[in-house]
Amino acid sequence: MGLSTVGFTTVLIVLLALLVFSVLASITFGNADLSVKEVYSVVAYELFHIRKFSDFAEGAVHDVVWIIRFPRVILALCVGMGLAVCGVVMQAVVKNPLADPYVLGISSGASLGATIGVLFGFGALFGANSVGVMAFLGAMxxxxxxxxxxxxxxxxxxxxxxLAGMAVSSVCSAIGNFAIYIVNNKNATSEIMFWTMGSLAGAKWQRVGVLLPVVFIGTLIFWSQFRNLNLMLLGDEASITLGTDLHRARNLYMILSSLMVGFAVYAAGTIGFVGLIVPHAVRMIFGTDHRRLVPLCALVGAIFLIWADVGCRVILKNSEMPIGILVSIIGAPCFIYLMVRRSYGFGGGRG
Incomplete structure (x- = not known):
């Protein structure tokens, strides 16, 4: 189904409004029993320095809202946006509706990097971020x-x-499992398993400050490349006939996608299905034109992961579910539903 310019603009404005609402609403959820007034008093003081709310400039309430919850929500926004956009690009690059940022071995590479960092102490010079940095290097x-x-x-x-992605993914998984087996360190194995389940609990403003510009700039770059992404769906032969050689573009998009996913993995561990489900759903509703698909997926991905993280915080009392588990629980049935719909096809056509 196509979308007119006016319709696209309306949907974009609605999604932007929903994203702002999601950010503001999600910071009111958590295990700490805070009132809505307290939460927004802290936000109002930090964002606008309103003297009326100066009592919330420090203290336990301030720390929970501004140091723990708010950066976590913004991190969810960044990771969701980055994974969804990279999913759109990967599906176009490999011309496969089942592709996402992890199909081409990026997930396995990140897990291998994290495993090496935990088991053998490589990357210790990066300090507390050593596991995340090693995961980033593994993905790249x-x-x-x-x-x-x-x-x-x-x-x-x-x-x-x-084929190359599947082969490299298998090798990385095998090496990682072999390393876990020979070291036989139960504490390290538990840490690796928790990290590979994905979590936004380690969110900090410093980490958000690194990820946000990477995701935002990467999204804008991919948005500007909508013509090449549309051509990739037609195949190499058709694009050459139209006077465009996509070989260099494909390599550049792979590298930039890997950069974005690598930073997302560094910040939040491995989170699957976002880059698969969001592009599928958006493409089915709004059509295949990447000029519209890229920004819409970015917003939907951000909104989806923000509320998924809220679910992780409230489902278990006084505890937290790893976000990778919840996203998979949601994503797998949705993916099966999309696959069995008779109206589904890559690019939104009928299958």
Whole structure:
């Protein structure tokens, strides 16, 4: 189904309003029993420095809202936006509706990096962020390896990228499992398992300050490349016929996507399904044009992960569910539903 310019603008404004509402509403949820007035008093003071709320400039309420909850919500926004946008791009790059940021080995590479960091202490020079940084390096290294393999024996194409990603993913998983087996450290294994389930609990303003510009700039870049992304759905032969060679663009998009996913993994661990479900749902409703698909997926992905994180905080009393578990519980049935819909097809056409 197509979308007129006026319709697209209306949907964009509604989603932006819903995103702002989601951010403001989600910070009122948590295990700490705070009133809505206390929460927004802290936010009003920190954002606008209103003297009326100076009593909330410090103290336990201030710390819960401004140091714990608010950066966590913004981190959920960044991670959700980044994963959804990268999912759209990956599906176009490999011309496969089942692709997401993790199909091409990025998830396994990140997990391998985290495993090495925890088990062998590599990356200790990065201090408290060592596991996240090693995961980021693993994701980036895996992406470059996939590109290198896909270009062996000729220029890469969608099929070669998928096969290279599957092969590298299998190797990374095997190496990681082997490392866990030979070290046999139960504490380290538990830490690795918790990290690979994904969590936003470690959110800090410093981490948000790094991730936010990366995701925002990356999203704008991909939005500007909507013509090439649309051409990728037609295939290499059709694009060459139209006078555009997508080989270089495909490699650049892979690298930029890996950069965004690597930072998301560094900040929140491994969270699956966002880059798969959100593009599917948005494409079915609003059509296939990436000029509209990219910004809409960015907003929907951000909103989705914000509320998923709220669920993680409130489902279990005095505890927290890893967000990767909840997203998978939500995502798997939704994905099955999308797949069995007779009206579904890659690009929104009938299957």
């Amino acid at each position: 290294g895996t992406s470059f390896l996939v590109l290198f393999i896909a270009n062996i024996g000729g220029r890469s194409n969608a099929g070669k990228l998928i």
